[in-house]
Amino acid sequence: MNQAVNMTAQRIGQPGTGKKVMVSAQLVSTYNKLIDLSKKGDYWATYIVKEIGQLTSGVSRGKSVYVHEDFSIAGYKLYRMMLPGCVANIVETPSREYQIEALDIDFSFFEKQVDFKKPGLLFAKPKRTGGWNVSLIMDKEVRGTDGKAGRTGYVKPQSKNKEDWIIVGVADLNPSPHDAAREVAAHISASHFKSEISKLGFNLMYTPGEGSVGGWRLAEANNAQKSERIHESAQVLADVMVKAQKQRKPVAWVTQYGGSGVFTQALQIVRDRGVRLDSHTAFLSGATTNTDRAFVLCRDLGMHVSPDDSFAKNQVLSVRQALGGMALGWAPVKTMVRRLRSQKGYGLKQVTSDALGLFTNGKDVQGIGTAVTTMVAAFGAGPLYGVCGAIAASAPVISAVATNIPAFDRYPNLQAAIQNTDRKLW
Known part of the structure; x- marks a missing residue:
C-alpha cells in the first residue's frame, strides 16, 4: 500500500538528503499552491513551506511546533504540526519516513491579519481626539502576489534615536x-521603560x-508553553522576536495581563530554534501566567534585565494574578532567589526593593482587617464622623473588590482602570 501511495505522492526536499518526507497524492495540488505563492514572494507562504521542509530533519518532540503525538500503533506515529494558518497531520512510518496525510491551510491568513481576525504585530498610533489607531505593520520592500501583501512581523522603532528601546506591548486576548x-x-x-508612547x-x-x-x-497559567489556544499567536510572536534579533534591534517587551502567556510560549519556541535574544529585555505587568517560568526562559535566551529593574509586577489583591502569575507568591520569590544567585549587581538592596515594590497595592492587604473593623464599629455607633472615617478606612476593601472586576483587573492599577475603561464592569 505504501508503494502505491509513494508512486503518486510528491517528495519534499532533495532525494538523498535528510529524512524522506512525502505529501499524499490528494494534497499535492494544495501543497503546490503554497509553493507557487512562496515563489511569488508571499512571505506567509514562504514561512509555512520552510517550516514544513524542516521535517526532513525529523520530528523533535521537544520542539514547540509539534504540539503532541496523537497516537502510536504498530510502529506508526501520528503528529500534528501547528503553524500560523496551517495545521498538518503527519504520519511517521516504522522506517522513519514521514507522510503528510492532512493539510488544513487558510490561504486568507494574511487578509485576516489585516482585518484583525488573526494574530499579528500592529502599530498603535495615538489619535488627536483620544484613543488609538492600529494597523498591521508591513515591510514595504517586499510585496506579495496581489501587489499589496508585504512581509509582516518586523518591529517598528517609535523613536528616531537608535539608542532607545523599541517598545512592543504583548496583549492578552481581546x-x-x-x-x-x-x-x-x-x-x-x-x-x-521611559517612552512617550502617548x-x-x-x-x-x-x-x-x-x-x-x-x-x-491553573494548568494553563502554570504551563503556558503547552497551551494550544495561543499557539498560533505565539508562533507569530516568536517569528517577530527572531527577526528583531537578526537585525540586532534593542527591543523591550512589556506584557499585559494574559499576554504573559503568549510571550512565555513564544520564548519557548525561540529557544527550541536555538536563537538567543541578547539584544532584548522584558517586563511582565499584571501577569496571569507563571512569571518565574518566563524569567527562566529570558535568562536562558540571554535577555537583559537590569539589576535595578523588576522583572514583573502584580496586583496582589487580584485573584487571577495571585493564582496565575504569582503562583500564590512562590513565582516572584523564586525569581528573586535566582537573580540573587546568578545576576551580577543584584544584591540585598535590589531584592529588598523588589520585595517591597513587587505588589502595586500590597499596603492594602495590611489595611483590610482594620478597615472592616472600623466600618462595623462606625456604622454601629452611627455618628456622621464615624461613618466618614469608615469610608476613608475602607479604601483597601474598595480596592480589593475593584481589582477583581474584569474590566479593572486588566489594567496595572485602579487609577489607570478608572481613567481608561468605559466597558461594563462585569
Missing part, C-alpha cells in the same frame, strides 16, 4: 485591537479572542 492598545498602553506607561505610539502584538490566558485556568 476582541478589539483598539481596546487592546488602550489597555497595553496603560501597562507600558506604568513600567520602568505621542510616538508603540508596537502591539495583538491576539484576537475572548476571555484571558491563565488566571483561573
Whole structure:
C-alpha cells in the first residue's frame, strides 16, 4: 500500500538528503499552491513551506511546533504540526519516513491579519481626539502576489534615536485591537521603560479572542508553553522576536495581563530554534501566567534585565494574578532567589526593593482587617464622623473588590482602570 501511495505522492526536499518526507497524492495540488505563492514572494507562504521542509530533519518532540503525538500503533506515529494558518497531520512510518496525510491551510491568513481576525504585530498610533489607531505593520520592500501583501512581523522603532528601546506591548486576548492598545498602553506607561508612547505610539502584538490566558485556568497559567489556544499567536510572536534579533534591534517587551502567556510560549519556541535574544529585555505587568517560568526562559535566551529593574509586577489583591502569575507568591520569590544567585549587581538592596515594590497595592492587604473593623464599629455607633472615617478606612476593601472586576483587573492599577475603561464592569 505504501508503494502505491509513494508512486503518486510528491517528495519534499532533495532525494538523498535528510529524512524522506512525502505529501499524499490528494494534497499535492494544495501543497503546490503554497509553493507557487512562496515563489511569488508571499512571505506567509514562504514561512509555512520552510517550516514544513524542516521535517526532513525529523520530528523533535521537544520542539514547540509539534504540539503532541496523537497516537502510536504498530510502529506508526501520528503528529500534528501547528503553524500560523496551517495545521498538518503527519504520519511517521516504522522506517522513519514521514507522510503528510492532512493539510488544513487558510490561504486568507494574511487578509485576516489585516482585518484583525488573526494574530499579528500592529502599530498603535495615538489619535488627536483620544484613543488609538492600529494597523498591521508591513515591510514595504517586499510585496506579495496581489501587489499589496508585504512581509509582516518586523518591529517598528517609535523613536528616531537608535539608542532607545523599541517598545512592543504583548496583549492578552481581546476582541478589539483598539481596546487592546488602550489597555497595553496603560501597562507600558506604568513600567520602568521611559517612552512617550502617548505621542510616538508603540508596537502591539495583538491576539484576537475572548476571555484571558491563565488566571483561573491553573494548568494553563502554570504551563503556558503547552497551551494550544495561543499557539498560533505565539508562533507569530516568536517569528517577530527572531527577526528583531537578526537585525540586532534593542527591543523591550512589556506584557499585559494574559499576554504573559503568549510571550512565555513564544520564548519557548525561540529557544527550541536555538536563537538567543541578547539584544532584548522584558517586563511582565499584571501577569496571569507563571512569571518565574518566563524569567527562566529570558535568562536562558540571554535577555537583559537590569539589576535595578523588576522583572514583573502584580496586583496582589487580584485573584487571577495571585493564582496565575504569582503562583500564590512562590513565582516572584523564586525569581528573586535566582537573580540573587546568578545576576551580577543584584544584591540585598535590589531584592529588598523588589520585595517591597513587587505588589502595586500590597499596603492594602495590611489595611483590610482594620478597615472592616472600623466600618462595623462606625456604622454601629452611627455618628456622621464615624461613618466618614469608615469610608476613608475602607479604601483597601474598595480596592480589593475593584481589582477583581474584569474590566479593572486588566489594567496595572485602579487609577489607570478608572481613567481608561468605559466597558461594563462585569
